[in-house]
Amino acid sequence: MEMYEVTVIGGGPAGIAAATSASNHGAKTLLIEREGKLGGILKQCIHDGFGVTRFQTKLSGPEYAEKEIAKLEQTTVHVSLLTFVSAIQRKDDLYHLDLITRKGMKHITTKKIILATGCRERTSRQVFIQGTNPAGVFTAGTAQYYINILGKMPTKKCVILGSGDIGLIMARRITLEGGTVEGVYEIKPSPSGLTRNIVQCLNDFNIPLHLSTTVTRVFGTDRLEAVEVASVDAKMNPIEGTQRVIPCDALILSVGLIPENEIGEMVQIKLNPKTKGPFCDQTLMTLQPNIYSCGNALHVSDLADFVSETGDLAGLSASLNKNTIRELVKVGFDNHFGYVVPSHIDVQGPLSPVVFYFRSSAEYDTMKVKLFVNGKMFAQRVFTHLKPPEMERWALDLKTSGAIHSVEFRMEK
Ligand SMILES: Cc1cc2nc3c(=O)[nH]c(=O)nc-3n(C[C@H](O)[C@H](O)[C@H](O)COP(=O)(O)OP(=O)(O)OC[C@H]3O[C@@H](n4cnc5c(N)ncnc54)[C@H](O)[C@@H]3O)c2cc1C
Numbered sequence: 001m002e003m004y005e006v007t008v009i010g011g012g013p014a015g016i017a018a019a020t021s022a023s024n025h026g027a028k029t030l031l032i033e034r035e036g037k038l039g040g041i042l043k044q045c046i047h048d049g050f051g052v053t054r055f056q057t058k059l060s061g062p063e064y065a066e067k068e069i070a071k072l073e074q075t076t077v078h079v080s081l082l083t084f085v086s087a088i089q090r091k092d093d094l095y096h097l098d099l100i101t102r103k104g105m106k107h108i109t110t111k112k113i114i115l116a117t118g119c120r121e122r123t124s125r126q127v128f129i130q131g132t133n134p135a136g137v138f139t140a141g142t143a144q145y146y147i148n149i150l151g152k153m154p155t156k157k158c159v160i161l162g163s164g165d166i167g168l169i170m171a172r173r174i175t176l177e178g179g180t181v182e183g184v185y186e187i188k189p190s191p192s193g194l195t196r197n198i199v200q201c202l203n204d205f206n207i208p209l210h211l212s213t214t215v216t217r218v219f220g221t222d223r224l225e226a227v228e229v230a231s232v233d234a235k236m237n238p239i240e241g242t243q244r245v246i247p248c249d250a251l252i253l254s255v256g257l258i259p260e261n262e263i264g265e266m267v268q269i270k271l272n273p274k275t276k277g278p279f280c281d282q283t284l285m286t287l288q289p290n291i292y293s294c295g296n297a298l299h300v301s302d303l304a305d306f307v308s309e310t311g312d313l314a315g316l317s318a319s320l321n322k323n324t325i326r327e328l329v330k331v332g333f334d335n336h337f338g339y340v341v342p343s344h345i346d347v348q349g350p351l352s353p354v355v356f357y358f359r360s361s362a363e364y365d366t367m368k369v370k371l372f373v374n375g376k377m378f379a380q381r382v383f384t385h386l387k388p389p390e391m392e393r394w395a396l397d398l399k400t401s402g403a404i405h406s407v408e409f410r411m412e413k
Contacts, residue, residue: 004030004078006318007097007110009085009263012040013304014295014311015116016068021315022114023075029315030108031077032099034084038072039065040118041141042304044148047169049196053305064304088113088266095267095290112290112318115264115278116311119257119296127161127255131217136224140166140254144173153177155250159227160184161215163191163198165302165389167254172201174252181207182246184254185229187214187236190363192256192389194302216243218251227251257300267291274339275299281328281346282354283317284310292318299341299357302391306357313355329407336361336411338388345407351398358394358409360386369394372408373401386411 006022008015011033019031037043042050045061052058055067072079080101087098095113099106121139138154144166146154156179160167163186171181184202189212191198202209210229216238217228226247230238259277261269269278269286277298278286285292294314295307326346333340338359345354360367364386371379378401381394398404 002030002106002108004028004108004110006030006112006114006315007032007095007108008114008116008315010040010116010118010295010297011035011038011079011081012116012118012295012307013042013065013068014118014297014307014314015040015114016065016072017308017311018114018116018292018294018315018318019077019079020068020072020075021312022319023077023315025316025319027112027319029075029077029319030110031072031079032083032085033079033081036082038069038079038081044141044144045169046148047173050304053303054308061304068308085263088263090267093290112292113267114292114294114314114318115261115269115286115297116293116295116314117260117263117297119259119300121166121253122256122258123253127253129215129218131228132220134218134220134222134224136220136250137218138250138252140164140170140252143170143250143252147173147177153179155179155248155252157182157248158250158252159215159229159246159248160252160254162186162253162255163193163209164254164256165193165197166257167252168193168197168201170252170254171207172205175205175207181205182248183208183210185210185213185215187212187232190387192254194389195387214238215251219245224249224251257296259297259300261293261297264291264293264297269293272339272343275341277341279343280341281326281344281349282342282351283346283349284314284342285317285326285346287328287344290318299339301357302389306391306393309355329404331356332406332408333358334408334410336364336367337409340409345398345404347404351401351404353395354398355393355395356409358392359388359390360392360411361388363387364411367411367413370410370412371396372406372410373398374403374405
């Protein structure tokens with residue numbers, strides 16, 4: 001049976017960075033990917049905008065992935081493609097993995113696992129729309145796969161429900177390929193995607209964004225023929241009399257991403273209801289000993305650059321022979337925050353620096369974000385504009401804080 005120090009599950013940018021980092025820090029590392037190629041979702045993201053922080057240049061998704069794969073190829077990481085993890089068991093401080101490969105079942109053992117399984121899109125089953133069940137209702141990621149990987153147009157005229165980034169990017173892509181996007185319909189009063197995507201993908205192509213509006217019904221038997229949209233009130237209930245029917249052949253959903261953690265659930269990692277990823281400390285170790293999480297499996301990031309950064313850290317942390325007896329302090333935050341990652345600080349662990357990622361719970365102008373350690377203000381930073389779609393990063397040196405008993409973020413004007 002093969003034995004590894006670190007096994008990384010998922011070969012997207014997070015997993016590639018984690019495996020590269022673990023190997024560069026001396027750990028015998030295995031990288032497992034279920035698809036035939038490394039790169040994860042980046043393979044289908046052919047637009048640019050990746051790598052500005054990590055490589056100081058604008059790259060397309062495949063170019064970004066190629067650069068990361070080139071770094072991985074300089075290491076001794078064993079890469080296992082077309083491999084799926086079907087079971088994990090913990091015995092005597094080791095994890096035993098059953099793998100399904102093209103050559104049959106295989107078993108390996110590993111001291112540490114890094115979960116880098118990415119995220120998945122919410123589907124039509126997770127949004128309530130009345131009507132029939134015709135072909136032509138699919139997620140923005142599926143539309144992206146059809147156009148960018150298969151080279152096939154899945155629609156001539158579509159409606160996009162939800163203003164998540166992938167939907168915005170696909171609105172532009174479909175328009176560039178000769179299709180018509182009748183509009184993007186968002187149930188909330190503000191967009192879910194990044195401002196840069198609203199400007200570059202909708203405004204620049206005259207694609208209307210309808211806020212506080214949703215799709216209430218679909219029509220069609222074999223193929224979608226039309227959708228009904230309606231304005232919603234403050235409680236997001238459709239307002240009677242505002243309905244209108246839009247003929248179209250596709251409804252494209254961009255209604256959110258959920259970290260993919262089914263494998264982690266096999267080893268009872270505890271999921272944070274705020275992020276849907278695992279609770280973790282500042283080394284990205286989950287509450288289960290020697291299981292780490294990074295990338296979009298940990299929390300959905302706006303940029304691949306942040307995803308790779310968490311991969312670097314998870315790989316470094318897993319390669320160290322860390323004492324697994326931790327002293328965890330929960331990171332508190334007030335209701336101005338949507339979430340803060342990491343959720344815990346191991347006060348016996350490395351404290352310099354601790355990288356915090358957070359999202360606000362609503363849109364705010366000029367706010368002071370303060371970190372209180374043991375009830376006293378330890379650090380303060382002014383953020384001129386905070387909004388939920390834009391993740392913030394704040395690296396802090398907590399070493400100078402002395403013994404830590406409590407950590408709490410607060411926000412005020
Ligand atoms: C459909 C979709 C489209 C996106 N488009 C964009 C975009 O246009 N621009 C952008 O900035 N961001 C986009 N994102 C966000 C994107 O996910 C991140 O930027 C980045 O790719 C996340 O990296 P990751 O390594 O965490 O996950 P991923 O890139 O998703 O990689 C996860 C990898 O894990 C593998 N995996 C999962 N489960 C298993 C398993 N059980 N066994 C083995 N392997 C497994 C998957 O096959 C995949 O290769 C998109 C996300 C999705 C879901």
